[in-house]
Amino acid sequence: MPDPGALSPPGPRLARLWRLGFGLLGLAALTLQFGLMLSNADGAPLSRSLINFFSYFTILTNLLVAFALLAPAIDARAVLGRWMAGEGVRAAVTMYAVVVGLTYHLLLARVWSPEGWWWLADTLLHTAMPLAMLVDWLLFTPKGRLRWFDAVKWLLFPAVFGAWTLAHGALSGWYPYWFIDVGELGLERAAINFAGLLAVFLVLGLAVVAIDRVIGRKRTPVSGSAA
Template identity: 55%
Template structure:
């Protein structure tokens, strides 16, 4: 059941990323494909969805390989659940009111921001081993958002392009953007701690079910 579920949503995830990339190129015919590609892969949404697609794909196609075992690890899957939940929540409350995609853009957007977050969280709830996470784990999971934040500031300073309005240094100033980053990191940490709390609750439940 887990392999079938993951196979289906791995296909959905890769389709969503490919569709959104195609829409990006089609909507900007006068822009450089190289520049568009670099910017496309500078969205946290895209990077997180690629990680989720890999986490769904690797245990299906190569479960005994090193990537397959790594992506199947409970800590890795919990971290990715944290990332993709933040993607969905931040989009819904901060970004969705600011634009109105249509057609294929709407389809890709919905898959990336709603379908895949829900699908991966459900995968984690149903199929990941529980009871093995520690309260300190969410702090380690912040490495990816921290690296992404550093890349965003460097890339934006060099190109003048910013992936999200709340990290636009040109419009908001560096101090405000850094405060926004801190706020997002706190939100990541809250989501991560919630993931650990759910994991430990389910772990205690499962241990009580084990016959003596």
């Protein structure tokens, strides 16, 4: 007999509608951002614009969010759908998305005041989509199976991003964010800033695992996929 005080997750239809709607919105926001970037490229080669576009952690994370939302909603039985529906994957993507939102509003918003279409793209990518992924994880993702070590494994993605940023920046002289700009700050200061960011990832990852465990103890077991 179910515990009357337990939490029951919302139904699969609502989850699917949520994921389809925000997944498509995320792709639209990425398309808008790329179009705006091209319009401001000042004749730079398309290849350079593409590389720089996909060198932003915000862009890569929003791509992950879009896939995490759309893949299970479109076909939960496909390989990509099953993988993206995994509790560990969804928790990691949620944590990355939260870092995107926090980093933008705490470190970047003060040096960037977009208007018009730029404001819309920034709001969607740095606020709306991180919140959509967070809500999806809280409401529609099964809980109670994460391990503390998962928070350490989730550091791989930002660590690889950091290595790419250093390598690309050394070759091009271009860095996506001021707080890891080796040209302006020097290697030591940029490395310290990035190490601090990795610490934030770890702390938030541990918080995600803790929340997962608390909610997992309160939710009633459900059968079938939430997608």
